[in-house]
Amino acid sequence: MSSSDRALINAFREINGMADRINLAKTIVDRANNLFKQVHDGKNLKGRSNDAISSACLYIACRQEGVPRTFKEICAVSKVSKKEIGRCFKLILKALETSVDLITTGDFMSRFCSNLSLPNMVQKAATHIARKAVELDIVPGRSPISVAAAAIYMASQASNDKRSQKEIGDIAGVADVTIRQSYKLMYPMAAQLFPADFKFATPIEDLPQM
CATH class of the missing domain: 1.10.472.10 (Cyclin-like)
Structure with missing residues (x-):
């Protein structure tokens, strides 16, 4: 198995584990996995930890699926800081030229x-x-x-x-x-x-x- 495949499998496992701990639906996990794969394949975020990218992908997936979670909630089940998730979040949106719906109160x-x-x-x-x-x-x-x-x-x-x-x-x-x-x-x-x-x-x- 190539190191690239291994990185993907580990990231998917990480995303699944985080989603599990805050009871997120499988559709959100699938979307987060898909986002991670796009970032990974495009080699857009070199030098960023996969854990931070996984966490940011989960945050984006929640927003896009209409069940937003705060950075703090994702951070609580993640291995990385709120600041690092926020940083990756911005980089991913830019790299994938995607957007997330505006959050409302x-x-x-x-x-x-x-x-x-x-x-x-x-x-x-x-x-x-x-x-x-x-x-x-x-x-x-x-x-x-x-x-x-x-x-x-x-x-x-x-x-x-x-x-x-x-x-x-x-x-x-x-x-x-x-x-x-x-x-x-x-x-x-x-x-x-x-x-x-x-x-x-x-x-x-x-x-x-x-």
Whole structure:
């Protein structure tokens, strides 16, 4: 067996193992394998570790299959750093001239809220808040994940199921300060962001001010 074939087999095994640990479907594994093979055959990423390329391919496959995972989630089952996965991700997109659909705040909302054990009412409000904040251009240049996290923080603080920035940040894979920056932009417009039928346990004027 050539060293090239061996590298492919090892990478496919690695991708499969990572996908297994975060319960990803076989269609995602197949797509990630296919991406890895294209990169490998094109010798596009010489000098990058196969583990980093495998992780980045899995990240791209998730996005393209419509079930995005954060870099942090992929990193948790990978042998490489978030930074290295991010670097390979950019290089692969460039090398294959492929694109990934733009991530929206809604892609993460249900998973983050369920991991935080938040009720449906809070999830619906957070989804609404994030969408409105983007529509009204209150959060220009902020990443969808940080906007989603800030929206969850705002919705939970207005409910009986309050969650701290740290709790939300740990689940979303963003720093407290990142959530705080997005929340700060959203807070002055809070009255326009909540759904009309939201039942406030804590009124807007009593929400945390940063």
